Amino acid sequence: MYEIRFHGRGGQGGKMAAEAYALAAFLEGNYAVSFPFFGAERRGAPVKAFTRVDDKKIRIKTQVYEPDYVVVLDETLIETQDVLEGLKKDGTVIINTQRKPEEVRLSKPVKCATVDATGIALEVLGRPITNTAILGALARATGRVKIESVEQAIMEKFGARLGRESGEKNARAARMAYEQTLVGTSQGGKEFVPRPQWLPDVHEMPIGGAIGTMKTEAGLIGIGSFVENKTGDWRTFIPAIDKEKCIGCRFCWFYCPEGCISMVEGKAEVNYDYCKGCGICAHECPAKAIEMTREVKA
Amino acid sequence: MNIKDLSDEILFTPGHTACAGCGAPPIVRNIMKIFGKDTIIYTPANCLLVFGGTYPYLAWKVPYFHEAFENTGACISGVARALRKQGKKTLVVGIAGDGGTYDIGIQALSGAAERNEDVIYICYDNEAYMNTGIQRSGSTPYGAATTTTPAGTKIPGKLDHKKDMAEIMRAHEVPYVATMSIAHQRDFLEKAKKARDVEGFRYLHIISPCPTGWRFDPSLTIEMSRKAVDSGMWTLFEAEYGEITNIYKPKKKIPVKEYLMGQGRFRHFTPEMVEELQRWVDHKWKRIYGEEP
Numbered sequence: 001m002y003e004i005r006f007h008g009r010g011g012q013g014g015k016m017a018a019e020a021y022a023l024a025a026f027l028e029g030n031y032a033v034s035f036p037f038f039g040a041e042r043r044g045a046p047v048k049a050f051t052r053v054d055d056k057k058i059r060i061k062t063q064v065y066e067p068d069y070v071v072v073l074d075e076t077l078i079e080t081q082d083v084l085e086g087l088k089k090d091g092t093v094i095i096n097t098q099r100k101p102e103e104v105r106l107s108k109p110v111k112c113a114t115v116d117a118t119g120i121a122l123e124v125l126g127r128p129i130t131n132t133a134i135l136g137a138l139a140r141a142t143g144r145v146k147i148e149s150v151e152q153a154i155m156e157k158f159g160a161r162l163g164r165e166s167g168e169k170n171a172r173a174a175r176m177a178y179e180q181t182l183v184g185t186s187q188g189g190k191e192f193v194p195r196p197q198w199l200p201d202v203h204e205m206p207i208g209g210a211i212g213t214m215k216t217e218a219g220l221i222g223i224g225s226f227v228e229n230k231t232g233d234w235r236t237f238i239p240a241i242d243k244e245k246c247i248g249c250r251f252c253w254f255y256c257p258e259g260c261i262s263m264v265e266g267k268a269e270v271n272y273d274y275c276k277g278c279g280i281c282a283h284e285c286p287a288k289a290i291e292m293t294r295e296v297k298a
Numbered sequence: 299m300n301i302k303d304l305s306d307e308i309l310f311t312p313g314h315t316a317c318a319g320c321g322a323p324p325i326v327r328n329i330m331k332i333f334g335k336d337t338i339i340y341t342p343a344n345c346l347l348v349f350g351g352t353y354p355y356l357a358w359k360v361p362y363f364h365e366a367f368e369n370t371g372a373c374i375s376g377v378a379r380a381l382r383k384q385g386k387k388t389l390v391v392g393i394a395g396d397g398g399t400y401d402i403g404i405q406a407l408s409g410a411a412e413r414n415e416d417v418i419y420i421c422y423d424n425e426a427y428m429n430t431g432i433q434r435s436g437s438t439p440y441g442a443a444t445t446t447t448p449a450g451t452k453i454p455g456k457l458d459h460k461k462d463m464a465e466i467m468r469a470h471e472v473p474y475v476a477t478m479s480i481a482h483q484r485d486f487l488e489k490a491k492k493a494r495d496v497e498g499f500r501y502l503h504i505i506s507p508c509p510t511g512w513r514f515d516p517s518l519t520i521e522m523s524r525k526a527v528d529s530g531m532w533t534l535f536e537a538e539y540g541e542i543t544n545i546y547k548p549k550k551k552i553p554v555k556e557y558l559m560g561q562g563r564f565r566h567f568t569p570e571m572v573e574e575l576q577r578w579v580d581h582k583w584k585r586i587y588g589e590e591p
Contacts, residue, residue, distance in 0.1 A: 010317075011317070011510065042315050042316055042317045042320075042345070042348070042349055042510075043317035043318065043510050044315075044317060044318055045315055198354050209353070211354055221354035221355060222354060222356060223356055223358065223359055223360075223361075223362070224311050224356065224357070224358070224359040225354070225355045225356055226311050226312070226313035226314050226315075226350075226351065226355050226356060226357040227311045227312060227313045228313065228355075229313035229314075229315070229355060230313065231312070231313060231314075231315065234318060235318070250301050250302060251301075253301075254301045254304070254324065254328060255324050255480070255520050256324065257316060257318070257319060257320050257321075257322075257323040257324055257519075258312045258314075258323065259308050259310065259311070259312050259323065259324075259327045260312045262306070263306070271312070273312075274312035274313060276318035276319075277318060278318035278319035278509075278516040278517055278519070279319070279515070279516060279517030280319060280516070280517050280519055280520055282517065283517040283518065283520070283521065284520050284521075292517075
């Protein structure tokens, strides 16, 4: 049996990727199961999904804690969490990034495959949905399933839901990724400090759980404490405001879902710590002073 | 009132976890600029509850409570009465989604309206149970595909039309009922201000396009609000004690088809289905505006 863990963000299709991979393995005569793990996450929040493949019936139903392969659909995730956690000794990590495997820094050096799945998805699908492209990279890096099976699984899974044409496009994205995947070894040595949690004992717990604003070891909690939750790494596209063109109308300031645009000396300014890159500001700007471009992540 | 008159103070902070392009955060952030700090917020289960706070973290900067799905109307009634007894004028606001208003919360809401409690009830309407993964509600428009009304070969999405909740609330003859859209800034702000200043039961009903559930590009959220109004799918009016006192009429009515295009939930529409929805819109148009569309 081998196990795969997918790390993605809600809406990127990690769950569909896990399912489509299971179907590809099944088409080759294996037993396969897949399931997602999520709580109340919105689109953009980190989520996980799992696939297990075996040549006999699979009885184990738990999450995957010691994967053979780890798939990362969004490279910003490798900055904030140790995606290698529990990875088996000879395991492989497959990452959606524009970087080469040797340029990726993780907690330890491991076999690493990289592909610009976002670039491929934008080119083939016109949308930054990377779940099908990454499957091509997974097939290439592991050699566990044939790319033809992956294509067939995508056609069946996505074709049934989104129509034949869309199924074919997604299969093409997987094939392109298969051909462009680079396999090598990552750098190691990156340290991760787990985010401390606020865990009060029974005496510290306020009555009814009601809290005002409180400074704790886990940071700010209570009223207004979400300001410490930086959502900027959710985005794929980034707005740039042309100060010359900005007429100070405040439309973007009014409409921004994050409330992360402020007016400085009569001109709009974005706080990128929070901007999720939705593009409403650019679409609503009457002066066409805002441009959205794909963000190049360092 | 104009957006330039709004303060810079933010009472619903960034860092919340709504989907990119969500229609609800700009609604609550801007409405809170009008309501001000002396406000108490109640929310039942809805997206706003989840993305506005994950205990112990919270985006609200005013007192905030989470109550059960069905009792928003009852909770805000009790809190408002207790505060008035203490001589406090604090605004008590319940914010529910369409599921918590049209379906699950309607009895407590109707009761609070009947008793003319001194509260504001806001329904932010994204036309399905988005929080649990896009299930149809009483607000879901005809033909829309949701996970419980999928567009298949036999049944093409939801078979029933959207319930007219604002009209139900108007029939309660409460002091103030208004329907709103964030794309219509001045109208939006004036209504929020009026709701703040009126005494007694106030009901605000705001369209909140959902890129995830309606399946459109997140940059088009405001555009969707605008097109909903221009097509007549969403009508903007104010009513006082049951009488309509103000109607916003779009300058140019667009065919409902223009609103449907670009939304994945209507992708499967046949010309007959477009016609059926247009018929519903035209009927509503005539009722509200008193003239043929």
